[in-house]
Amino acid sequence: MNGFNKYYQKDRQTRLDILVQQKKLTQAEVDSLIDPKLDLTLGDTMIENFITQYQIPEGLALNYVIDGKEYLIPMVTEEPSVIAAASHGAAIVKRSGGFTSELKERLMIGQIVIEQVKDATKLAQELEQKQAKLLQLANEAHPSIVCRGGGAREIKVRILAPDLISLDLLVDVKEAMGANMLNTMLEACASYLRTELDTEILLSILSNYATRCLVKVTCEIPVSELTKGELAGEKIAQKIATASRLAQLDPYRATTHNKGIMNGIDAVVIASGNDWRAIEAGAHAYATRNGSYQGLSTWQVKGDKLIGELELPLPLGSVGGSVSIVPLVKLNHRLLELQDAKELEKIVAAVGLGQNLAALYALVTDGIQKGHMKLQLKSLAVAVGASPSEVSAVVAGLLAKKARDSATAKQILEEIRGNDHEQK
Ligand SMILES: CC(C)(COP(=O)([O-])OP(=O)([O-])OC[C@H]1O[C@@H](n2cnc3c(N)ncnc32)[C@H](O)[C@@H]1OP(=O)([O-])[O-])[C@@H](O)C(=O)NCCC(=O)NCCSC(=O)C[C@@](C)(O)CC(=O)[O-]
Numbered sequence: 001m002n003g004f005n006k007y008y009q010k011d012r013q014t015r016l017d018i019l020v021q022q023k024k025l026t027q028a029e030v031d032s033l034i035d036p037k038l039d040l041t042l043g044d045t046m047i048e049n050f051i052t053q054y055q056i057p058e059g060l061a062l063n064y065v066i067d068g069k070e071y072l073i074p075m076v077t078e079e080p081s082v083i084a085a086a087s088h089g090a091a092i093v094k095r096s097g098g099f100t101s102e103l104k105e106r107l108m109i110g111q112i113v114i115e116q117v118k119d120a121t122k123l124a125q126e127l128e129q130k131q132a133k134l135l136q137l138a139n140e141a142h143p144s145i146v147c148r149g150g151g152a153r154e155i156k157v158r159i160l161a162p163d164l165i166s167l168d169l170l171v172d173v174k175e176a177m178g179a180n181m182l183n184t185m186l187e188a189c190a191s192y193l194r195t196e197l198d199t200e201i202l203l204s205i206l207s208n209y210a211t212r213c214l215v216k217v218t219c220e221i222p223v224s225e226l227t228k229g230e231l232a233g234e235k236i237a238q239k240i241a242t243a244s245r246l247a248q249l250d251p252y253r254a255t256t257h258n259k260g261i262m263n264g265i266d267a268v269v270i271a272s273g274n275d276w277r278a279i280e281a282g283a284h285a286y287a288t289r290n291g292s293y294q295g296l297s298t299w300q301v302k303g304d305k306l307i308g309e310l311e312l313p314l315p316l317g318s319v320g321g322s323v324s325i326v327p328l329v330k331l332n333h334r335l336l337e338l339q340d341a342k343e344l345e346k347i348v349a350a351v352g353l354g355q356n357l358a359a360l361y362a363l364v365t366d367g368i369q370k371g372h373m374k375l376q377l378k379s380l381a382v383a384v385g386a387s388p389s390e391v392s393a394v395v396a397g398l399l400a401k402k403a404r405d406s407a408t409a410k411q412i413l414e415e416i417r418g419n420d421h422e423q424k
């Protein structure tokens with residue numbers, strides 16, 4: 001595209017000027033990208049071809065009691081009702097004693113994939129015999145992690161096809177998510193394998209399928225806690241359990257069920273400065289571990305209790321990546337009163353389960369639209385041009401008319417403005 005040659009080498013002001021010269025944006029639009037309150041130097045150091053800071057709202061989820069400790073949880077999301085739902089689900093669980101978490105180990109996995117293998121069984125044996133050397137090379141490539149008490153722990157060899165082998169390196173990355181340190185280790189080992197065993201290396205990279213960094217959260221809710229108006233808690237619990245079974249049976253439903261879980265998980269992962277694409281990819285891969293795509297959480301009625309469980313890979317860092325450089329992320333870690341990465345992983349899993357409970361509870365009782373749309377209507381009002389002082393009147397008008405469409409919202413806004421005009 002004309003004018004955008006070596007765009008990345010221009011300074012930010014020049015990049016913005018080019019947008020105006022090329023008639024992509026007007027001067028007024030470009031001016032709106034320059035907010036003096038934003039730290040614009042940070043973006044330029046974090047990403048490429050930087051033009052402005054995109055803003056997504058942040059709010060707090062309340063009521064999260066996990067392993068006996070109560071948290072204030074920052075969530076970053078553009079979707080109305082997510083934070084209300086997360087707080088609602090957690091409130092039900094809090095009244096029943098809170099969430100319990102379990103985290104057995106925290107190892108990241110990286111792959112060195114060897115191609116054009118002639119004798120896979122023989123090579124697999126040779127690789128296994130080299131375990132000690134490979135662990136030593138990996139640790140030498142990133143010695144600081146060894147000083148911190150972490151480092152390479154084991155290798156695993158998987159024959160993927162007669163000509164393809166994956167050598168998996170398992171590393172204790174301590175407080176980091178570990179992608180960069182693992183990739184450094186993998187490349188050092190790959191270069192050794194290339195020369196020492198005369199292998200053809202296809203690629204070396206961390207795997208986001210972090211099956212050795214699993215977090216499980218559970219909760220037990222007396223069914224009586226679920227009672228809503230005329231609907232007995234027992235009946236609601238049974239319906240939530242059936243909705244959970246449905247998500248185990250049907251991938252169409254499982255995808256939406258998991259989307260609801262990720263509403264909560266992504267929002268906390270983003271607020272904590274972590275890589276949410278990595279978490280999304282790992283979560284959905286884990287949802288297929290039994291052969292077909294299934295709901296990540298399960299809900300069962302046992303006696304007079306509804307038991308919820310969510311397990312998924314959650315390799316999150318309390319340091320590294322953007323965690324150590326973005327001031328708001330640091331502030332969010334303070335709000336969370338985090339001790340370490342494991343604690344963050346437990347919190348994120350609990351929000352996933354709390355979010356899922358609220359969604360299922362709404363789905364099997366009032367339906368999703370009642371609670372969700374009440375909060376979504378504020379966005380609809382803004383979308384049709386309501387100013388902050390007009391939003392609540394437009395929402396009230398929409399609720400009175402039981403309408404959710406933009407034409408009605410516009411009409412209500414015009415009526416409000418007409419009335420205001422007449423009064424003046
Ligand atoms: C929206 C609610 C919570 C209303 O819930 P409600 O029971 O109608 O309202 P309530 O006034 O009784 O409030 C209950 C609690 O919710 C919280 N709460 C209530 N309102 C607010 C608010 N304005 N701001 C912050 N928190 C709020 C708050 O904790 C409150 O307790 P209180 O503090 O009053 O004792 C409920 O209907 C709900 O949880 N709905 C689910 C909404 C949802 O899941 N939204 C995500 C978008 S839909 C989607 O993407 C996922 C989905 C649904 O497809 C997943 C799936 O299919 O599985």
Ligand SMILES: NC(=O)C1=CN([C@@H]2O[C@H](COP(=O)(O)OP(=O)(O)OC[C@H]3O[C@@H](n4cnc5c(N)ncnc54)[C@H](OP(=O)(O)O)[C@@H]3O)[C@@H](O)[C@H]2O)C=CC1
Pocket residue numbers: 144145148173174175176177178179180181182183206207208275278317319320321322
């Ligand atoms: N497939 C994927 O998911 C990929 C993701 N990424 C990106 O990689 C980044 C994450 O990589 P990661 O290696 O975690 O981050 P970093 O590269 O930032 O490494 C972690 C940093 O934290 C420091 N550190 C301080 N204290 C500790 C501690 N207690 N434990 C561990 N490290 C500590 C390390 O110091 P020291 O240097 O002294 O060890 C290191 O500088 C993310 O931005 C992600 O988006 C990149 C490639 C692929």
